[in-house]
Amino acid sequence: METSSGEPTSNGFVKPPDFRREESGRGGAAVESNGHGLGMGLTLRLVQELEGHSDRVWSVSWSPSGHTLASCSGDKSCRLWENLTTSPSSSTWRCQAVLEGGHTRTIRSCGWSPDGKLLATASFDATTAVWEVTGGEIENVATLEGHDNEVKSVAWNSSGTYLATCSRDKHVWIWDVQPGNEFECMSVLSGHTQDVKFVAWHPTKDILVSASYDNAIKVWAEDGDGDDWRCVQTLAEPGRGHCSTVWALAFDKDGDRLVSCSDDLTLMVWDTSADLADLSGSGQAQWKHSTTISGYHDRTVFSVHWSRVNGLIASGAADDCIRIFAENREDSSALPGESSFSMVAKKVKAHSTDVNCVQWHPTDPRILASAGDDGTIKIWEVIGDLSLVG
Amino acid sequence: MTPGLINANPVVHETKARSVRQESTDETSVDEFDALEIFEHVRDITDPEHPYSLEQLNVVSEDAIDVDDKSSHVTVTFTPTVQHCSMATVIGLCIRVKLMRCLPPRFKVDIRVAPGSHASEAAVNKQLNDKERVAAALENPHLVEMVERCLQEREG
Numbered sequence: 001m002e003t004s005s006g007e008p009t010s011n012g013f014v015k016p017p018d019f020r021r022e023e024s025g026r027g028g029a030a031v032e033s034n035g036h037g038l039g040m041g042l043t044l045r046l047v048q049e050l051e052g053h054s055d056r057v058w059s060v061s062w063s064p065s066g067h068t069l070a071s072c073s074g075d076k077s078c079r080l081w082e083n084l085t086t087s088p089s090s091s092t093w094r095c096q097a098v099l100e101g102g103h104t105r106t107i108r109s110c111g112w113s114p115d116g117k118l119l120a121t122a123s124f125d126a127t128t129a130v131w132e133v134t135g136g137e138i139e140n141v142a143t144l145e146g147h148d149n150e151v152k153s154v155a156w157n158s159s160g161t162y163l164a165t166c167s168r169d170k171h172v173w174i175w176d177v178q179p180g181n182e183f184e185c186m187s188v189l190s191g192h193t194q195d196v197k198f199v200a201w202h203p204t205k206d207i208l209v210s211a212s213y214d215n216a217i218k219v220w221a222e223d224g225d226g227d228d229w230r231c232v233q234t235l236a237e238p239g240r241g242h243c244s245t246v247w248a249l250a251f252d253k254d255g256d257r258l259v260s261c262s263d264d265l266t267l268m269v270w271d272t273s274a275d276l277a278d279l280s281g282s283g284q285a286q287w288k289h290s291t292t293i294s295g296y297h298d299r300t301v302f303s304v305h306w307s308r309v310n311g312l313i314a315s316g317a318a319d320d321c322i323r324i325f326a327e328n329r330e331d332s333s334a335l336p337g338e339s340s341f342s343m344v345a346k347k348v349k350a351h352s353t354d355v356n357c358v359q360w361h362p363t364d365p366r367i368l369a370s371a372g373d374d375g376t377i378k379i380w381e382v383i384g385d386l387s388l389v390g
Numbered sequence: 391m392t393p394g395l396i397n398a399n400p401v402v403h404e405t406k407a408r409s410v411r412q413e414s415t416d417e418t419s420v421d422e423f424d425a426l427e428i429f430e431h432v433r434d435i436t437d438p439e440h441p442y443s444l445e446q447l448n449v450v451s452e453d454a455i456d457v458d459d460k461s462s463h464v465t466v467t468f469t470p471t472v473q474h475c476s477m478a479t480v481i482g483l484c485i486r487v488k489l490m491r492c493l494p495p496r497f498k499v500d501i502r503v504a505p506g507s508h509a510s511e512a513a514v515n516k517q518l519n520d521k522e523r524v525a526a527a528l529e530n531p532h533l534v535e536m537v538e539r540c541l542q543e544r545e546g
Contacts, residue, residue: 074525105529106525106529108522124525124526124529149526150526152522168523168526197522213520244516245520299498318498318521319498352495352496353495373495374495
């Protein structure tokens with residue numbers, strides 16, 4: 001079918017071809033077959049729906065072992081969920097604790113330290129709380145103050161020595177984690193011109209990425225000579241960057257690639273293999289746009305996560321769907337150095353309203369957690385042959 | 391009223407006759423949502439700085455509401471009374487809150503200012519459709535009080 005000619009409408013004008021479908025090039029067709037033999041090979045089976053929050057659930061975070069799932073909500077609380085068995089696909093998840101009283105407003109984001117002992121929670125009340133979770137005991141051990149207004153995201157670096165937070169005040173703060181649960185602000189990073197929505201650390205290096213309402217992604221690294229941090233690259237080139245708010249970011253297992261999701265209805269994959277820290281200043285090493293995954297999402301994409309176990313990308317969006325994407329292994333149409341992805345699963349009405357967060361289990365390749373505006377958390381099992389897509 | 395109104399002398403228009411359609415009182419009946427029904431929900435919202443309704447100021451009209459009941463999608467386009475209306479985001483927030491309360495949660499609501507009607511059109515639209523910003527605004531007691539005042543039942 002010729003898409004460029006458009007189709008005549010009743011009033012005689014030629015209707016332009018559907019922009020989004022045209023742009024994607026594999027929109028609806030991917031549902032049946034994507035030409036790479038993957039098809040829609042996977043499905044999502046609901047393991048369990050977790051109820052308890054009394055307002056929208058903004059975010060979920062797996063503990064590093066995958067034993068505990070933390071969730072946070074507009075109800076100002078954080079909940080910890082654990083499975084009564086050792087199998088995350090058994091429908092025996094229970095709420096084991098409710099963390100209340102730490103915040104006076106919405107808790108937007110939560111994140112576990114790499115040793116699984118500390119949970120940080122970021123709130124619209126402008127503070128970040130740190131909770132020590134040891135055995136059955138949970139204690140609020142620190143409250144980090146400094147941002148002018150809503151804190152929107154929190155993330156620990158891979159070694160647990162730094163904590164990053166970001167806010168509507170346009171700044172990113174890096175906190176030095178010191179003995180005795182002391183947190184000292186090391187650096188306040190300025191550069192974004194609007195709210196900073198999300199922060200994520202590289203899985204092995206002390207490189208931080210931030211995503212903003214200003215449509216840009218910024219990459220921050222430590223200066224060679226000590227305690228200061230600076231922006232080493234901004235991923236926002238015209239035509240190769242997002243054209244609306246960037247909501248979330250996720251690295252792949254090795255940190256060689258980064259995926260971002262946006263209000264512009266796309267996901268973008270970036271080649272992050274160049275070592276920015278080594279060559280900072282010379283301007284030689286650059287992270288590069290690799291591919292754009294478009295034509296799938298119907299509304300804002302709020303969350304994206306790259307599994308470190310199965311290599312799949314999951315997305316959660318305001319169209320209530322969860323989608324899973326796999327990289328095409330052999331793509332003759334791709335230029336050298338480029339990659340392409342196909343949708344391999346789509347769960348329509350995953351939540352009855354917006355899907356705010358999707359997070360792959362850290363060790364089980366088949367388990368995914370999601371959080372929605374409907375106040376629920378859902379645990380999903382991926383059914384199908386992962387060896388075909390992984 | 392406070393000195394320095396954004397629009398000191400707004401033009402007040404006649405309002406449309408009330409719908410004679412029988413509003414369903416039967417909780418179980420499944421009526422399709424249409425533009426008129428959405429308009430009925432937002433026409434009486436009071437302007438943040440004048441004692442007139444959004445309908446009286448021609449800020450909202452039935453024609454500028456699009457409803458796709460099947461795909462659960464509503465778009466409300468409103469026209470601020472002046473190009474530099476700093477109240478535009480408050481008006482948009484009022485419309486959003488009113489529809490959040492009236493419509494079933496399945497509806498996705500987009501709220502925009504009419505093209506060319508506002509000096510910061512893109513910025514206003516972006517803010518009104520960022521749900522995180524909206525959620526944060528609705529935890530701000532000062533803003534909530536302002537919104538509630540606009541949403542109060544009008545007399546007459």
